[in-house]
Every structure is written in C-alpha cells, then in structure tokens.
Amino acid sequence: MKILVVEDDRDTADYITAGLKQQGHVVDVARSGRDGLFLAAGEGYDLVVLDRMLPEVDGLKILRTLRGAGDATPVLLLTTMGSLDDRVEGLEAGADDYLVKPFAFAELNARVNALSRRAARPVRESLLKVHDLEVDCLKRTVTRAGRLIELQNQEFRLLEYLMRHPGEVVTRTMLLENVWDFHFDPKTNIVETHMSRLRGKVDRGFDAELIHTVRGAGYVLRAPQ
C-alpha cells in the first residue's frame, strides 16, 4: 500500500514510517500541514495517517479540505488528546478511525489494515462466511458445519465484528470500541473473558480453530490453511 504519514514530530514520524515500511508499505512523510495537504491532494495514496496537531495547517483542516474536495481516501487521525469530544470532532470532520497517542505500533498497524480492507469492501454484507462458520446478521443466527450455535448478544456482536474482518488482526481496543462502545480502558479482562466464551462455543468440538490469539497484538479470525 502507498501510505502518507503527516506528522510534525520527527521521532513519531520515524517510528510510524519504520514500522509501516517493515510491513511492506510504501511510505511518504510530510512534516507540516501544508506539505501534507499538497501531497494528499496530488499523489493518490491508499491511506493517510494524519496527526491532528500540525504547524501551519492543522489536521482537522486538512481532513475537511480533502473531504470537501470529494477525496474519500481512508484517513486515520492521530492525536495526543484523548477526550471524547475530540474523538467525535475528528470523526465528524471525516476521519475513518482515530487513535490516541501514545500507542503501540501493533495497534496502529491493525487499524491501518482494517481501514484499507474496508475501503476495498464497501458493501456491508448480511451473510458472513469463513470456512464452515456462517453468520446471518439479519436473522441473527450462527451455524458451524451446519450446527446451530446459540450465542448471547455480546458474543454475537463480537463474532460479527471478527467475521467482518476475516484474516485481519483486531486489537483489544478496537473490540472495546466497536463491540462494547467503550471509549476508555476497563480494568478487568472484558475482551479476554468474552473471547474465551465465544471460542468455547464457536471453536470447541470442531476440527479446526478459527479464532486465534496474536501475541502482543490481538485476535484474528481466519480459515485454516
């Protein structure tokens, strides 16, 4: 993927760039808002990682300018402010996702991948299938190898989210935000507990495991090779 990183802090920019390059992406860096806007508008990137606080032209302004010009490139907004208002403001300005500094690179990477796949898969399907696991989001039924699996509400939402991101690493924070609508860090193992229950119902007793733990990053649901 061709990714533009707009970040004025040299250390952070290097950290992000090095990580993304290691993942095989082509990365350009802009160190000011003006350069960022210039590059983002002209170069045709697959994704933009945009810092909110920038010299000259600030991140939200760049975002609004891009969206105003009809540019739908996925944008991941970075910020040092973690307040709820800032998150809402960023999403309203047209950001596709939002990440609070400081963050682990695994978190950024997972979100970058999720955003790029989402861009490639614009239709929201109601029938999801990975290997022999099927989820019908309209009827809210889950079957695996033809067997009906009873899930609780939150287990269903968790599975649906995983099924919508097959083969992608999803982080604990992404799950908290998208499944539980928690925009804070709970002090108990909510994700781990529910994930283990879900695995008990979806994976236990079947020939192959579909949900895997990715150490230090999160979880992935994928068909066995």
Next chain:
Amino acid sequence: MSSAPRSDLVRSTSFRIGIAYTAVFLASTAALGGIVHYIAVDAARGEIRAFAANEVTRLSDVHQRFGVTGLVAAAADDTAAPEGVDPLRVLVIDRAGRRLTGSLPPLMRRADGPFELQRRDGELSILGVGAVLSDGTFLAAGQSDASLRRTSRAILNAFLIGGGLAAALALAGAVVTARSVARRIAHIDATTRAIVAGDLSARVPDRGTGDEFDRLTAGINGMLDRIETLMADLKRVTTDVAHDLRTPLARLRQTLEQARQQAATPEDWAARTDAAIVEVDRLLETFTALLRIAEIEARARRAAFAPVDLSALVADLAETYEAVAEETGHRLTAMVEPGVSVVADRALLAQALSNLAENALRHTPPGTAISLAVSRTPVGARLVVRDDGPGIPAAMRGEVLKPFRRLDRSRTTAGNGLGLALVKAVATLHEGTLALSDADPGLVVTIDLPATAPSAA
C-alpha cells in the same frame, strides 16, 4: 482603612451622587419657589386692584347721588387708615385738572381702567383703578404695593433659608454616605488585596444588617470559601499526583536499569522491556483518567447529552460483567426496571457504571454477590451497584471519592484510585447525586439522576 482622605472622598462615587442629588434638589426648590412667588404676587396684585375697584365703584355711586361735593366729602374720609396698614388712597380731579381731594400723585392717564404708578427709585409703586365720571370729574383709587413686596420677600426668604439648609444637610448626608460606603468598600478592597497577596483565609467582615453590602459580603466570602477549597484540593491533588507517579516511575527506572545491566539473553531483555512498557502504560492510564476527570469537571461535555435508555445500558453492562464475574468467582445479577430513560451522556454513564462494577469485582473476595440495578424515581432514575463484600468504613466513604484516595487494603490491587472520583464527577455533571452507604454487609453505591439535567438543554 477607616476614613478616606479628602481627595478620595470628593472622587468617590457616592459623594458625587450626593452632590448631583443636591444640585437637582436645589434646582427643583428654585423652580418651586419661583412658581409660588409668581402665584402669590399675582394674587396679591389682583386683591389690591379689586379693593381699589371696589372703592371707585362706591365713590362713583356717591358722586351719582350727591354730586362732586358729596364725592369730595366721601373720598376725604378714606384717607385715614389704621396704623401699619397701607391706606387706600384716592384722587379726585375736576375737569379743568385741579385736584379736589386725595393724596394720590396725579401722574396716571386720566382714563377708565387699572393703572400702575412707579416711584422714581423703583422701590414702591401704587396699583389702582381710575374712572372718568359723567361730569368729566376723574376719580382714582389706589394702594401702595408694600404689602405685596413684603409677601414676595417673605416667600423668597423662606425658600432661600429652607433651600440652603436642605442643601447643607444633603451635602452632609453625601459626605456621611460616601464615608460609610468608602469604609465598607475599603474592607472588601483590603480583603481582596490580602487574598492576592496570598492570605487565602482573609474574609470581608459582615455587619449583620442584611443590607446590600452584607449580601455582597456574603457573596464574596462564599466565593473565597470556594477558592480556598479549590486551592486546597489543587494542592492536595498536585501532591498526590507527584506521590502516586513517583512510585511507578521509580519502578520503571529500576526495570530499565536492570534490563540494561542484567539481561543475559534477547528473550530476557525482551521480557524486561515488556515489563517496562507495562509500567509506562499504567502511568499513561493514570494521566488519561486524570485528564478525563478534568474534562468532565470542566463541563465541556454537555454537547453529548441525549436521551439514554438506562435499562438497556444497565442490561448490556450486566451482560458484559456477568462473564467477568463468573471468571473471578463472583455472582453478578441485574435488576432492571424496563423503559427507564434520562437525558444524559451515554458514554460517561457507561464509564461510571463500569468503574463501579469493576470496583465491586476487584475489591471484594470471590463468592461476593454483586448486583446492578436501575429503577425509575419521581424525578428521574436511580442506579444502584451493591455488593455484600467487606464494604467501606463510614469514615472513609467521603475520602474515597477524592482522587488517589484508596483504602489501605486496596493498595496492593491494581488501580489508580481515580475510579470513584470519575464517578463523582460524572454524577455532578448530570446534576445528580452519588451516595455511598452500608449494605450491611457490603457497599451500596447509589446514583440518582434527574430525568433532564436542567442546564443541559
């Protein structure tokens, strides 16, 4: 502080108001005096003329009946008058212009109607009425206006003395008022200066008269109490933050130092680095929690207020934590009255309830029963988180709501001591109340929320 110097007095607002008021009073007194004087003098003139006209009519009658001789006899009588009273004087002149009788100076036009004679020095004049009789005799009666002038002088004197006295009193009043106001202002001024200089305990003395100054004083003192509390809180939180962050920072330093000196293998080094990252994350968590509380307390989040289905929220959280409770060996149940809804910030209520549920899960031993409940109240909704664990001693219930305050037995469990402070901030933002009480055994946390926070709209 006690009495203001003269120049300050003259410059003071209340003194200026007093002067302006005195000026307005004097102007209105002068206007009133003028009007009274005019009306009184006019009435007195009218009276003199009427008196004179009366005499002329009477003498005309005499003339008609008894002729000139009778007239002269009758007119002469009238020249005598009691002492102290200006006499009504007459004048009778025959056709040829000779004075027949009377003491009026023959200066007037010999015609019918009123006349006025002015003495040369202007001091005195005579007001009168003249008549030309049938045989050409001219008859006139008149009276000096001395009484009129006395009346006029008396009125002017009365107004001058009265006005002067009133002005003097008003001026004295202005000085006294200005002094008194200045003195009370000086108290307030001295207090605020003391506060600025750093003495936060200074207060404006209250005279207890309940006047507007006392109300102002009460307001200022209330504000100062609040400032003092805030400053004390700020000082304590600053100290607490420093204390609470020193320990993990010291641990972090240790971990890093050991990693550098002792890590023998790449795996060992990675493990120690991971431990350091965990420490840093914990520190960051504390900062995030502090910032979140500050944000809530700054009331910047009213924008996110919307109707929230509390029943659904509590049911959802119960489902979330029921699974966690099962893992930690607790029993978590929910008592949800259906259809309870308030205007609130959903995300913050979710975080507050999560904090309470997690507190119950983390600070009670396995086997403890925990319940989440939501019910409707006459004014809004009540959220209750109850456990039958060890509870919190009554003396500590107020303390644990403050940032970084933890029970001694919780010091070893993970957590930053900010959870309840956040719950308290959320309750306050919603203009609700937070109460900790004894579940005997255990702890009950009750949040009462109004259906609509009044100032949220």
